[in-house]
Amino acid sequence: xxxxxxxxxxxxxxxxxxxxxxxxxxxxxxxxxxxxxxxxxxxxxxxxxxxxxxxxxxxxxxxxxxxxxxxxxxxxxxxxxxxxxxxxxxxxxxxxxxxxxxxxxxxxxxxxxxxxxxxxxxxxxxxxxxxxxxxxxxxxxxxxxxxxxxxxxxxxxxxxxxxxxxxxxxxxxxxxxxxxxxxxxxxxxxxxxxxxxxxxx
Amino acid sequence: xxxxxxxxxxxxxxxxxxxxxxxxxxxxxxxxxxxxxxxxxxxxxxxxxxxxxxxxxxxxxxxxxxxxxxxxxxxxxxxxxxxxxxxxxxxxxxxxxxxxxxxxxxxxxxxxxxxxxxxxxxxxxxxxxxxxxxxxxxxxxxxxxxxxxxxxxxxxxxxxxxxxxxxxxxxxxxxxxxxxxxxxxxxxxxxxxxxxxxxxxxxxxxxxxxxxxxxxxxxxxxxxxxxxxxxxxxxxxxxxxxxxxxxxxxxxxxxxxxxxxxxxxxxxxxxxxxxxxxxxxxxxxxxxxxxxxxxxxxxxxxxxxxxxxxxxxxxxxxxxxxxxxxxxxxxxxxxxxxxxxxxxxxxxxxxxxxxxxxxxxxxxxxxxxxxxxxxxxxxxxxxxxxxxxxxxxxxxxxxxxxxxxxxxxxxxxxxxxxxxxxxxxxxxxxxxxxxxxxxxxxxxxxxxxxxxxxxxxxxxxxxxxxxxxxxxxxxxxxxxxxxxxxxxxxxxxxxxxxxxxxxxxxxxxxxxxxxxxxxxxxxxxxxxxxxxxxxxxxxxxxxxxxxxxxxxxxxxxxxxxxxxxxxxxxxxxxxxxxxxxxxxxxxxxxxxxxxxxxxxxxxxxxxxxxxxxxxxxxxxxxxxx
Numbered sequence: 001x002x003x004x005x006x007x008x009x010x011x012x013x014x015x016x017x018x019x020x021x022x023x024x025x026x027x028x029x030x031x032x033x034x035x036x037x038x039x040x041x042x043x044x045x046x047x048x049x050x051x052x053x054x055x056x057x058x059x060x061x062x063x064x065x066x067x068x069x070x071x072x073x074x075x076x077x078x079x080x081x082x083x084x085x086x087x088x089x090x091x092x093x094x095x096x097x098x099x100x101x102x103x104x105x106x107x108x109x110x111x112x113x114x115x116x117x118x119x120x121x122x123x124x125x126x127x128x129x130x131x132x133x134x135x136x137x138x139x140x141x142x143x144x145x146x147x148x149x150x151x152x153x154x155x156x157x158x159x160x161x162x163x164x165x166x167x168x169x170x171x172x173x174x175x176x177x178x179x180x181x182x183x184x185x186x187x188x189x190x191x192x193x194x195x196x197x198x199x200x201x
Numbered sequence: 202x203x204x205x206x207x208x209x210x211x212x213x214x215x216x217x218x219x220x221x222x223x224x225x226x227x228x229x230x231x232x233x234x235x236x237x238x239x240x241x242x243x244x245x246x247x248x249x250x251x252x253x254x255x256x257x258x259x260x261x262x263x264x265x266x267x268x269x270x271x272x273x274x275x276x277x278x279x280x281x282x283x284x285x286x287x288x289x290x291x292x293x294x295x296x297x298x299x300x301x302x303x304x305x306x307x308x309x310x311x312x313x314x315x316x317x318x319x320x321x322x323x324x325x326x327x328x329x330x331x332x333x334x335x336x337x338x339x340x341x342x343x344x345x346x347x348x349x350x351x352x353x354x355x356x357x358x359x360x361x362x363x364x365x366x367x368x369x370x371x372x373x374x375x376x377x378x379x380x381x382x383x384x385x386x387x388x389x390x391x392x393x394x395x396x397x398x399x400x401x402x403x404x405x406x407x408x409x410x411x412x413x414x415x416x417x418x419x420x421x422x423x424x425x426x427x428x429x430x431x432x433x434x435x436x437x438x439x440x441x442x443x444x445x446x447x448x449x450x451x452x453x454x455x456x457x458x459x460x461x462x463x464x465x466x467x468x469x470x471x472x473x474x475x476x477x478x479x480x481x482x483x484x485x486x487x488x489x490x491x492x493x494x495x496x497x498x499x500x501x502x503x504x505x506x507x508x509x510x511x512x513x514x515x516x517x518x519x520x521x522x523x524x525x526x527x528x529x530x531x532x533x534x535x536x537x538x539x540x541x542x543x544x545x546x547x548x549x550x551x552x553x554x555x556x557x558x559x560x561x562x563x564x565x566x567x568x569x570x571x572x573x574x575x576x577x578x579x580x581x582x583x584x585x586x587x588x589x590x591x592x593x594x595x596x597x598x599x600x601x602x603x604x605x606x607x608x609x610x611x612x613x614x615x616x617x618x619x620x621x622x623x624x625x626x627x628x629x630x631x632x633x634x635x636x637x638x639x640x641x642x643x644x645x646x647x648x649x650x651x652x653x654x655x656x657x658x659x660x661x662x663x664x665x666x667x668x669x670x671x672x673x674x675x676x677x678x679x680x681x682x683x684x685x686x687x688x689x690x691x692x693x694x695x696x697x698x699x700x701x702x703x704x705x706x707x708x709x710x711x712x713x714x715x716x717x718x719x720x721x722x723x724x725x726x727x728x729x730x731x732x733x734x735x736x737x738x739x740x741x742x743x744x745x746x747x748x749x750x751x752x753x754x755x756x757x758x759x760x761x762x763x764x765x766x767x768x769x770x771x772x773x774x775x776x777x778x779x780x781x782x783x784x785x786x787x788x789x790x791x792x793x794x795x796x797x798x799x800x801x802x803x804x805x806x807x808x809x810x811x812x813x814x815x816x817x818x819x820x821x822x823x824x825x826x
Contacts, residue, residue: 037272038266038267047266051275127263130263150263170227173225
């Protein structure tokens with residue numbers, strides 16, 4: 001993941017890009033593409049989808065660069081665009097999505113194209129379990145956890161990215177963590193029984 | 202928070218939230234000490250904290266995914282595809298300010314994207330040494346700024362020598378769009394960028410196989426940029442390019458956009474004004490094409506018919522007065538259908554549906570809209586709590602607002618938009634009951650108003666913000682697009698109005714955007730094939746629109762027959778948008794607003810042409826009943 005640029009430099013790049021310097025915008029793409037794709041991957045659970053959304057977000061960002069007023073970080077603005085795109089896609093997809101792919105909380109499981117959750121769990125990978133648990137969270141909880149734990153944004157930046165008051169960020173983040181904890185515990189139970197069954201057989 | 206005031210409250214949500222805040226280092230020193238003291242005292246809380254810490258470590262240990270190697274070039278290609286192709290056919294004679302601005306921006310965007318595509322091959326795939334890159338970037342930008350300042354000085358010393366667009370400063374008080382006539386500066390600049398990069402490619406990387414392997418300019422890009430470069434060689438720019446070929450049209454566009462992009466300081470202003478980067482009508486009277494005048498005449502003709510309740514064919518009863526049937530959702534559906542019709546006509550509209558409901562809902566209720574993200578048309582449903590203005594909304598500028606919030610909330614929300622300069626139309630008008638309820642009279646008046654061949658584009662710019670206090674949206678804006686859509690929104694049941702809108706789009710498609718002498722103007726540097734494709738797409742759209750229009754008519758008749766309240770809402774429910782279940786059932790054919798019915802079989806053509814239109818943004822604010 002690329003480290004965020006110094007604010008001043010980011011501002012310079014944006015100013016230059018807005019003034020027509022394509023190279024500056026290209027630098028912004030290169031600097032943030034991995035970070036955005038990674039976040040989107042964990043948000044939507046599919047790399048191809050994540051890249052599609054990220055690509056669209058960059059294109060929109062370019063086209064709307066003039067409307068970016070620099071009141072937030074470029075990345076949070078970009079993430080906001082990407083998340084809106086993601087939500088929009090999800091709603092469209094939900095019309096045709098199998099109910100099996102949607103958990104009780106309304107979030108789409110991440111792993112349908114990669115590996116069955118059970119398979120991952122039987123592999124005993126903690127990482128996979130965390131991914132499954134993350135996928136089971138509601139989208140808003142998943143998003144806030146990604147911004148905090150993966151993008152390591154502070155509360156103010158998260159508030160800007162999710163358009164929430166800072167106080168709400170704190171409470172939502174905590175609820176997300178509790179929900180993740182509950183999911184992990186539930187999965188642990190499943191994993192434990194699965195492992196036991198495997199041993200028995 | 203006084204932690205000591207809570208004993209054995211480790212399960213209290215607020216107490217637990219403090220754990221998260223502690224984990225994130227978001228507490229003050231005093232708070233952190235207090236929480237840690239509690240952690241020592243309360244094992245339950247301590248255990249939870251440990252779990253949260255472990256959980257964080259697990260999350261941070263998840264595999265990180267990187268963008269694939271071709272990602273950046275795909276971004277560049279996508280920008281180029283949307284931008285270069287966009288709107289060239291609609292150049293001369295189309296005096297709609299905001300669209301002209303977008304068109305210009307998109308064209309320049311395309312050129313830049315071509316440059317970007319090239320640059321991608323030069324940029325390091327990964328930033329191995331971030332600090333070095335930051336320093337390098339800083340140095341480059343500073344160098345460019347210094348160069349720009351030097352050029353400015355040169356310009357000051359020699360006024361006869363035109364300054365590059367990138368460093369040009371508009372005279373105080375001059376609106377950016379008035380520089381459209383200055384024409385080719387942007388072209389020069391883009392040409393310089395392209396040429397400069399090409400030179401850099403060769404000069405800085407003489408032996409770089411990536412440079413050698415990649416064509417410096419693929420044929421299509423080369424022709425596009427060649428067109429831009431040509432503008433720098435003195436071809437006239439700006440609107441009013443009747444007779445001009447593709448190059449001339451392009452030069453005007455790029456010239457304007459160059460002004461828009463060229464001055465960072467102008468950007469907020471552009472954003473505020475909806476970014477019209479073409480000359481205003483009063484400054485460029487010759488820019489008004491015969492087709493544009495015909496369109497206005499159509500609209501003017503439609504107004505009295507609409508007032509009289511007749512459609513174009515004189516069928517009485519087509520105009521259905523407001524009845525209880527006109528619920529909020531009916532109106533929203535109607536608005537969407539109008540927008541869908543515009544989209545079907547090839548207009549590239551960005552539609553943001555702001556839902557004041559409790560939670561985001563499926564976009565199924567806007568089936569009539571083309572929501573393909575690859576056509577710059579997106580439908581967003583999001584949540585508006587009371588009058589809170591979402592930050593993302595602030596990032597937008599918009600050309601029209603259709604609201605169905607309660608009057609007070611609507612007024613507040615729109616006032617915020619107005620204050621923030623995000624709304625180029627008079628949001629104060631939304632407050633007007635006349636706008637909301639008295640559809641026919643005000644709309645007819647507005648239609649007449651908007652049809653006036655006045656200096657409408659200038660009016661909205663000149664009169665703002667004083668004019669925003671007015672109470673008639675249509676009469677105050679001068680933005681014909683916004684006015685038409687607002688009118689159509691109110692008067693969908695009067696097919697004449699819809700027809701006027703569609704006819705206008707047809708007129709635009711059928712030739713308004715082609716310079717008279719430039720029928721083969723596409724043979725210019727931008728390529729004739731593109732124009733021909735667009736024309737064919739336009740013809741296909743028109744045929745599709747005819748069937749759409751008949752459906753809209755029959756829909757209006759059905760409305761007259763069916764006056765049950767909530768019918769439109771039922772339609773939305775059937776489409777999956779409405780969440781409540783209290784609406785009466787109805788077989789009213791509002792389902793005709795499905796995408797298939799509205800877009801007909803011309804979706805392919807629509808898709809082909811949608812990318813050729815500059816996007817306009819329309820915000821629809823909805824409050825479910």
